[in-house]
Amino acid sequence: MTHEAQNTFEADLIVIGGGPGGYVAAIRAAQLGAKVYLIEKEKLGGVCTNRGCIPSKALLRNVQMFSPLLGCFEDLLSFNISAAMERKTAIVETLVKGIETLLKRNRVNVIYGSGRIIAPNTVTVELNGGQRIDVKGRNIIIATGSTPTIPLIPGIDGPKVITTDQALDLLHVPENVLIIGGGAIGLEFSFIFKGMGSRQIVLIEMMPNILPSEDEEVTSQMKLFMQNKGMTVLTNARALRISDGKDQKKIVVVSTIEGEKEFHVDTILVATGRTPNSYGLGLEKIGVETIHNRVPVNTRMQTSAPGVFAVGDVASRFMLAHVAMAEGVVAAENAVGLSNAIDYLSIPKCVYTDPELAFVGFSEKDAREQFGNVNVGRFPLFASGRAVTIGETTGIIKIVSDGISGRILGVHMMAPYASELIHECALAIKLKATINDLASTVHAHPTLAEAVREAALDTKGEAIHILRHKHE
Numbered sequence: 001m002t003h004e005a006q007n008t009f010e011a012d013l014i015v016i017g018g019g020p021g022g023y024v025a026a027i028r029a030a031q032l033g034a035k036v037y038l039i040e041k042e043k044l045g046g047v048c049t050n051r052g053c054i055p056s057k058a059l060l061r062n063v064q065m066f067s068p069l070l071g072c073f074e075d076l077l078s079f080n081i082s083a084a085m086e087r088k089t090a091i092v093e094t095l096v097k098g099i100e101t102l103l104k105r106n107r108v109n110v111i112y113g114s115g116r117i118i119a120p121n122t123v124t125v126e127l128n129g130g131q132r133i134d135v136k137g138r139n140i141i142i143a144t145g146s147t148p149t150i151p152l153i154p155g156i157d158g159p160k161v162i163t164t165d166q167a168l169d170l171l172h173v174p175e176n177v178l179i180i181g182g183g184a185i186g187l188e189f190s191f192i193f194k195g196m197g198s199r200q201i202v203l204i205e206m207m208p209n210i211l212p213s214e215d216e217e218v219t220s221q222m223k224l225f226m227q228n229k230g231m232t233v234l235t236n237a238r239a240l241r242i243s244d245g246k247d248q249k250k251i252v253v254v255s256t257i258e259g260e261k262e263f264h265v266d267t268i269l270v271a272t273g274r275t276p277n278s279y280g281l282g283l284e285k286i287g288v289e290t291i292h293n294r295v296p297v298n299t300r301m302q303t304s305a306p307g308v309f310a311v312g313d314v315a316s317r318f319m320l321a322h323v324a325m326a327e328g329v330v331a332a333e334n335a336v337g338l339s340n341a342i343d344y345l346s347i348p349k350c351v352y353t354d355p356e357l358a359f360v361g362f363s364e365k366d367a368r369e370q371f372g373n374v375n376v377g378r379f380p381l382f383a384s385g386r387a388v389t390i391g392e393t394t395g396i397i398k399i400v401s402d403g404i405s406g407r408i409l410g411v412h413m414m415a416p417y418a419s420e421l422i423h424e425c426a427l428a429i430k431l432k433a434t435i436n437d438l439a440s441t442v443h444a445h446p447t448l449a450e451a452v453r454e455a456a457l458d459t460k461g462e463a464i465h466i467l468r469h470k471h472e
């Protein structure tokens with residue numbers, strides 16, 4: 001009798017978790033000839049495809065369809081939330097099926113169930129049907145992702161307090177919303193609610209800036225933009241307690257620099273970050289260390305136990321899908337005997353507001369601290385011909401470079417399609433390109449990308465389409 005007939009399967013690599021970290025690792029290892037078992041307890045694609053990147057962008061697209069009308073239509077359109085949700089669900093289902101097909105074509109064995117490590121090289125899986133099987137593998141990749149973090153605020157466990165999981169399945173547009181957390185997710189949902197027609201949006205962030213680790217000049221422009229759009233954005237603000245008010249409203253008491261404020265809202269969205277899913281995986285059994293639930297790894301994605309790798313939200317310092325995918329490739333290659341290491345320097349970070357935000361490399365503040373002598377070039381979007389033609393002139397491109405070598409250290413932008421524009425800058429940083437390299441590369445006209453080149457030219461006081469920038 002073979003092992004497989006006894007419900008014990010043999011693999012070169014076991015991947016626990018079928019999100020972007022896990023399924024990409026599985027495909028890469030299979031491409032390299034490994035026999036791979038991928039264990040997923042819910043749906044392939046993970047948070048990214050089912051409850052994160054994809055459904056949120058599908059909803060954003062629905063609401064953004066209103067904004068480019070440019071006064072050319074006479075009828076006022078109204079928002080149909082059930083149609084928007086149906087479209088979102090159809091997109092998610094299509095992409096999940098696509099991942100299923102890719103895994104099948106790459107001969108990855110997918111097991112639907114919950115995986116737990118019971119001994120070195122052995123994972124037991126409680127199948128979704130109730131039975132149990134064991135998989136033995138030479139290497140294991142942990143890619144179990146994360147779940148929303150709920151802060152300890154009195155009243156937060158009551159009704160009408162939701163996370164993004166529920167926000168992506170809303171049946172009604174709430175009239176008044178308070179969002180706790182001014183990170184990427186809080187910002188994106190501010191725009192989703194605004195676009196869906198919520199009348200009052202209050203975003204609170206306890207740090208002095210929204211997106212606190214990103215370039216302050218750009219994030220403060222976004223804060224101002226949101227305020228001009230009628231949203232309330234409070235920084236240095238903390239939710240103190242939540243209680244029930246009149247007319248089925250929730251009351252949120254917020255401490256601000258001007259004292260305590262009270263907001264009466266229909267819905268509270270908690271967007272205060274995510275906790276790595278490392279609990280209950282049996283990591284302690286094989287000596288895999290965790291720190292505050294995160295599995296620490298080196299640049300080869302190795303954990304503290306030999307043959308065990310971790311990727312994505314459970315391990316990474318960047319909780320982003322493309323980072324999980326990149327780490328998945330690195331872990332898979334190392335697991336099958338190649339050698340690879342992750343490089344975080346040129347990771348782009350995008351926020352799908354309207355206009356979008358995108359960041360890569362060092363913020364101006366961090367660059368000044370680390371390199372001392374830095375130059376900054378800027379180009380405002382109102383001076384871009386393409387931005388004028390599409391009617392979206394709010395924003396800025398900002399390039400931070402080394403004052404001596406001219407090497408590009410960071411690029412920060414608020415612009416339409418910033419999530420596309422940023423990749424030229426990520427490549428520039430990866431290739432250690434200089435301001436001169438970017439400035440001497442002819443960009444097509446009329447494009448938004450011209451603004452990137454103009455920002456590089458501005459560093460030298462040579463931008464053509466704005467008046468000469470006076471440098472300190």
Ligand code: FAD
Nearest residue numbers: 017019020021041046047048052115145312313319320321
């Ligand atoms: P996950 O996607 O969380 O996948 C982990 C998988 O492991 C899950 O499917 C889970 O069911 C499975 N699993 C867990 N434990 C077990 C077990 N014991 N056995 C078997 N299976 C298990 N990132 C971006 O880059 N861009 C965006 O625009 C973006 N938007 C987002 C919007 C929202 C609303 C949210 C919540 C997140 C967003 N993210 C975005 C973050 C992104 O979704 C995550 O960084 C990404 O999904 C992490 O991938 P992962 O593979 O590490 O984990």
